[in-house]
Amino acid sequence: NAGVTQTPKFQVLKTGQSMTLQCAQDMNHEYMSWYRQDPGMGLRLIHYSVGAGITDQGEVPNGYNVSRSTTEDFPLRLLSAAPSQTSVYFCASSYSYSPLNTGELFFGEGSRLTVL
Amino acid sequence: GEDVEQSLFLSVREGDSSVINCTYTDSSSTYLYWYKQEPGAGLQLLTYIFSNMDMKQDQRLTVLLNKKDKHLSLRIADTQTGDSAIYFCAEKFGNNNDMRFGAGTRLTVKP
Numbered sequence: 192n193a194g195v196t197q198t199p200k201f202q203v204l205k206t207g208q209s210m211t212l213q214c215a216q217d218m219n220h221e222y223m224s225w226y227r228q229d230p231g232m233g234l235r236l237i238h239y240s241v242g243a244g245i246t247d248q249g250e251v252p253n254g255y256n257v258s259r260s261t262t263e264d265f266p267l268r269l270l271s272a273a274p275s276q277t278s279v280y281f282c283a284s285s286y287s288y289s290p291l292n293t294g295e296l297f298f299g300e301g302s303r304l305t306v307l
Numbered sequence: 308g309e310d311v312e313q314s315l316f317l318s319v320r321e322g323d324s325s326v327i328n329c330t331y332t333d334s335s336s337t338y339l340y341w342y343k344q345e346p347g348a349g350l351q352l353l354t355y356i357f358s359n360m361d362m363k364q365d366q367r368l369t370v371l372l373n374k375k376d377k378h379l380s381l382r383i384a385d386t387q388t389g390d391s392a393i394y395f396c397a398e399k400f401g402n403n404n405d406m407r408f409g410a411g412t413r414l415t416v417k418p
Contacts, residue, residue, distance in 0.1 A: 195349070222404045231315065233395060233408040234350075241403055249405065281349055285404045293357075294338050294404045298349030 193217050197282050197299035204272045204306045212267040212302050214282030220297070221287035223265040224249070225257065227278040228301070234281065240265055241287055272306045279303050311409040313396050318415045325383040327412045329396030334377060336398040341370065341381045344393040344411070353394070354381070383414075391416045 198213045216223065224239035236249030240259040254276060256268040265284075269276060280303075283296040313329040331339060337358050342350040356363045356370045356379070363370045369382040383390055396409040 224405070226408075231410050233311070233410040234406075235408075236405055239403060239405060283350075287404065293355055294399045294406070295340075295352045295355070296342075296350070296404065296406060298351070300347070300349045 195282055195284055195297050195299040197280075197302050199302060200300065201303050202305070204269075204304065206273060206306060208272050210269050210272065210304075212269075212280055212282075212304070214265045214267065214299060215263050216265075216282075216284040216297070217263065218284065218297065219262060220284035221262070223259065223282065223284045224296070225255070225265070225267045226281045226283065227251065228281060229278050237267065237280075269304075272304075274306045277304060277306045311396055311398060311407050313394075313409040313412050315410060316413050316415070318417065319386050321386060321388055321416055321418050323386055325381075325386045325390070325414055325416075327381045327383075327394050327396075327414065329379040329381075329409055331377050331379060331396065331398045332407065333398055333400050334374065336400060338399045339370075339372065339379050340395075340397040340399070340406070341368075341379075342395040342397060342408075344395065346392075350395060386414075386416050388416045388418060390414060 195216045225237040226234040238257040240246045282299045319325045340355045341353040343353045344350045367384045371380045393411040395411045397406045
Protein backbone atom coordinates (compact mmCIF):
# COMPACT_ATOMS: atom_id res chain seq x y z
CA ASN A 192 0.00 0.00 0.00
CA ALA A 193 1.28 3.44 -0.94
CA GLY A 194 -0.51 5.29 1.89
CA VAL A 195 0.18 9.05 1.71
CA THR A 196 2.54 10.12 -1.05
CA GLN A 197 4.15 13.56 -1.16
CA THR A 198 6.18 15.11 -3.95
CA PRO A 199 8.71 16.57 -4.27
CA LYS A 200 10.82 15.45 -1.30
CA PHE A 201 13.18 18.41 -1.65
CA GLN A 202 12.79 21.80 -3.31
CA VAL A 203 14.78 25.03 -3.36
CA LEU A 204 12.97 28.20 -4.40
CA LYS A 205 13.90 31.82 -4.77
CA THR A 206 11.89 34.48 -2.98
CA GLY A 207 8.78 35.34 -4.97
CA GLN A 208 8.57 32.08 -6.89
CA SER A 209 5.47 29.92 -6.71
CA MET A 210 5.18 26.17 -6.46
CA THR A 211 2.81 23.36 -5.59
CA LEU A 212 3.46 20.54 -3.15
CA GLN A 213 1.54 17.46 -4.17
CA CYS A 214 -0.19 15.03 -1.81
CA ALA A 215 -2.10 11.90 -2.71
CA GLN A 216 -3.62 9.15 -0.57
CA ASP A 217 -5.06 5.81 -1.60
CA MET A 218 -6.94 4.94 1.60
CA ASN A 219 -10.22 6.69 0.69
CA HIS A 220 -9.80 9.04 3.63
CA GLU A 221 -12.24 11.93 3.82
CA TYR A 222 -9.98 14.14 5.93
CA MET A 223 -6.70 15.56 4.62
CA SER A 224 -4.43 18.23 6.06
CA TRP A 225 -1.14 20.04 5.67
CA TYR A 226 1.27 20.77 8.51
CA ARG A 227 4.56 22.53 8.64
CA GLN A 228 7.31 21.44 11.00
CA ASP A 229 9.80 23.96 12.33
CA PRO A 230 12.55 23.33 14.89
CA GLY A 231 11.36 23.69 18.47
CA MET A 232 7.78 24.40 17.36
CA GLY A 233 6.33 21.03 16.53
CA LEU A 234 3.79 20.74 13.75
CA ARG A 235 1.39 23.54 12.93
CA LEU A 236 -1.77 23.09 10.90
CA ILE A 237 -1.88 25.10 7.66
CA HIS A 238 -5.08 23.98 5.90
CA TYR A 239 -7.38 21.01 6.06
CA SER A 240 -10.22 19.43 4.13
CA VAL A 241 -13.06 17.18 5.27
CA GLY A 242 -14.00 16.08 1.76
CA ALA A 243 -13.86 16.90 -1.93
CA GLY A 244 -14.79 20.51 -2.55
CA ILE A 245 -14.43 21.50 1.14
CA THR A 246 -11.36 23.22 2.57
CA ASP A 247 -10.70 25.38 5.60
CA GLN A 248 -7.90 27.28 7.27
CA GLY A 249 -5.78 25.98 10.09
CA GLU A 250 -3.50 27.81 12.47
CA VAL A 251 -1.01 29.28 9.95
CA PRO A 252 -2.76 29.64 6.53
CA ASN A 253 -1.23 32.90 5.28
CA GLY A 254 0.76 32.53 2.06
CA TYR A 255 -0.74 29.14 1.20
CA ASN A 256 -3.68 27.97 -0.89
CA VAL A 257 -5.29 24.56 -1.15
CA SER A 258 -7.98 22.87 -3.19
CA ARG A 259 -9.64 19.45 -3.01
CA SER A 260 -11.13 18.46 -6.35
CA THR A 261 -10.91 14.72 -5.64
CA THR A 262 -10.90 12.55 -2.52
CA GLU A 263 -7.37 11.39 -3.29
CA ASP A 264 -5.49 14.65 -3.90
CA PHE A 265 -4.83 17.69 -1.75
CA PRO A 266 -2.19 20.01 -3.24
CA LEU A 267 -0.66 22.90 -1.30
CA ARG A 268 0.26 26.01 -3.26
CA LEU A 269 2.77 28.64 -2.27
CA LEU A 270 1.78 31.76 -4.17
CA SER A 271 4.90 33.91 -3.64
CA ALA A 272 7.52 32.10 -1.59
CA ALA A 273 9.20 33.87 1.32
CA PRO A 274 12.19 32.78 3.44
CA SER A 275 9.80 32.38 6.41
CA GLN A 276 8.22 29.49 4.51
CA THR A 277 11.43 27.47 4.70
CA SER A 278 10.23 24.38 6.53
CA VAL A 279 9.40 20.71 6.28
CA TYR A 280 5.84 20.17 5.09
CA PHE A 281 3.77 17.12 5.95
CA CYS A 282 0.54 15.98 4.43
CA ALA A 283 -1.69 13.78 6.59
CA SER A 284 -5.00 12.01 6.11
CA SER A 285 -7.53 10.11 8.18
CA TYR A 286 -11.07 8.76 8.26
CA SER A 287 -13.65 11.28 9.36
CA TYR A 288 -16.81 9.33 9.85
CA SER A 289 -15.90 5.77 10.70
CA PRO A 290 -17.48 4.51 13.93
CA LEU A 291 -14.01 3.42 14.92
CA ASN A 292 -12.56 6.81 14.16
CA THR A 293 -9.88 7.51 16.70
CA GLY A 294 -8.60 10.41 14.67
CA GLU A 295 -5.33 8.68 13.81
CA LEU A 296 -3.48 10.67 11.18
CA PHE A 297 -1.46 8.92 8.49
CA PHE A 298 1.51 11.04 7.41
CA GLY A 299 3.51 11.32 4.23
CA GLU A 300 7.30 11.35 4.40
CA GLY A 301 7.53 15.11 4.16
CA SER A 302 8.71 17.73 1.68
CA ARG A 303 11.70 19.83 2.67
CA LEU A 304 11.41 23.34 1.20
CA THR A 305 14.14 25.98 1.27
CA VAL A 306 13.38 29.54 0.16
CA LEU A 307 16.42 31.68 -0.56
CA GLY B 308 -2.25 30.32 25.15
CA GLU B 309 -3.11 27.13 23.36
CA ASP B 310 0.10 25.17 23.53
CA VAL B 311 0.91 21.53 24.03
CA GLU B 312 4.16 21.50 25.97
CA GLN B 313 6.85 18.87 26.28
CA SER B 314 10.53 18.93 27.06
CA LEU B 315 12.78 18.90 24.01
CA PHE B 316 15.42 16.32 24.94
CA LEU B 317 15.75 13.09 26.90
CA SER B 318 18.78 10.81 27.08
CA VAL B 319 18.73 7.34 28.64
CA ARG B 320 20.88 4.22 28.73
CA GLU B 321 19.83 1.11 26.84
CA GLY B 322 17.71 -1.10 29.10
CA ASP B 323 16.51 1.77 31.29
CA SER B 324 12.96 3.12 31.29
CA SER B 325 12.17 6.37 29.48
CA VAL B 326 9.44 8.73 30.60
CA ILE B 327 8.32 11.52 28.29
CA ASN B 328 5.94 14.09 29.76
CA CYS B 329 3.44 16.40 28.14
CA THR B 330 0.90 18.99 29.25
CA TYR B 331 -2.03 19.70 26.97
CA THR B 332 -4.53 22.51 26.78
CA ASP B 333 -8.03 21.40 25.96
CA SER B 334 -9.90 19.65 28.73
CA SER B 335 -12.53 18.58 26.20
CA SER B 336 -10.07 16.64 24.02
CA THR B 337 -11.52 13.18 23.44
CA TYR B 338 -8.30 11.53 22.37
CA LEU B 339 -4.66 12.16 23.19
CA TYR B 340 -1.87 10.70 21.14
CA TRP B 341 1.79 9.85 21.03
CA TYR B 342 3.41 9.91 17.61
CA LYS B 343 6.95 8.77 16.77
CA GLN B 344 9.13 10.33 14.09
CA GLU B 345 12.27 8.58 12.92
CA PRO B 346 14.96 10.51 11.01
CA GLY B 347 13.86 11.59 7.54
CA ALA B 348 10.40 10.12 7.94
CA GLY B 349 6.87 11.24 8.65
CA LEU B 350 5.11 10.74 11.96
CA GLN B 351 3.60 7.41 12.86
CA LEU B 352 1.02 6.81 15.55
CA LEU B 353 2.60 5.02 18.49
CA THR B 354 -0.37 4.85 20.81
CA TYR B 355 -3.38 6.82 21.93
CA ILE B 356 -5.61 7.07 24.97
CA PHE B 357 -9.27 7.93 25.22
CA SER B 358 -10.01 10.74 27.64
CA ASN B 359 -12.09 8.58 29.99
CA MET B 360 -9.10 6.32 30.70
CA ASP B 361 -6.35 6.85 33.25
CA MET B 362 -3.87 4.37 31.88
CA LYS B 363 -3.24 2.31 28.80
CA GLN B 364 -0.59 -0.38 28.46
CA ASP B 365 0.64 -1.81 25.18
CA GLN B 366 3.66 -4.13 25.47
CA ARG B 367 6.59 -1.90 26.47
CA LEU B 368 4.52 1.28 26.34
CA THR B 369 2.49 2.72 29.21
CA VAL B 370 0.45 5.88 28.82
CA LEU B 371 -0.77 7.72 31.91
CA LEU B 372 -3.39 10.45 31.76
CA ASN B 373 -4.13 12.93 34.54
CA LYS B 374 -7.12 14.92 33.35
CA LYS B 375 -7.20 17.17 36.38
CA ASP B 376 -3.69 18.43 35.67
CA LYS B 377 -3.95 17.96 31.86
CA HIS B 378 -0.83 15.85 32.01
CA LEU B 379 0.03 12.98 29.72
CA SER B 380 3.08 10.74 29.96
CA LEU B 381 4.61 7.97 27.89
CA ARG B 382 6.77 5.36 29.55
CA ILE B 383 8.92 3.06 27.44
CA ALA B 384 10.20 0.07 29.38
CA ASP B 385 13.53 -1.58 28.52
CA THR B 386 14.43 1.20 26.10
CA GLN B 387 16.37 0.06 23.04
CA THR B 388 18.60 1.96 20.62
CA GLY B 389 15.86 1.52 18.01
CA ASP B 390 13.62 3.68 20.21
CA SER B 391 15.80 6.71 19.46
CA ALA B 392 13.46 9.14 17.70
CA ILE B 393 11.37 12.26 18.26
CA TYR B 394 8.15 11.68 20.20
CA PHE B 395 5.23 14.04 19.76
CA CYS B 396 2.34 14.49 22.11
CA ALA B 397 -0.87 15.59 20.37
CA GLU B 398 -4.46 16.40 21.21
CA LYS B 399 -7.45 16.35 18.92
CA PHE B 400 -9.44 19.56 18.91
CA GLY B 401 -12.54 20.85 17.20
CA ASN B 402 -15.05 18.70 15.35
CA ASN B 403 -12.64 17.33 12.75
CA ASN B 404 -9.37 15.49 13.08
CA ASP B 405 -7.32 18.64 13.55
CA MET B 406 -4.42 18.00 15.88
CA ARG B 407 -2.44 20.26 18.15
CA PHE B 408 1.12 18.97 18.51
CA GLY B 409 3.82 19.57 21.04
CA ALA B 410 7.30 20.53 19.88
CA GLY B 411 8.52 16.94 20.20
CA THR B 412 10.94 15.25 22.61
CA ARG B 413 14.13 13.90 21.05
CA LEU B 414 14.93 10.62 22.81
CA THR B 415 18.52 9.46 22.59
CA VAL B 416 19.32 5.95 23.76
CA LYS B 417 22.96 5.30 24.59
CA PRO B 418 24.36 1.76 24.44
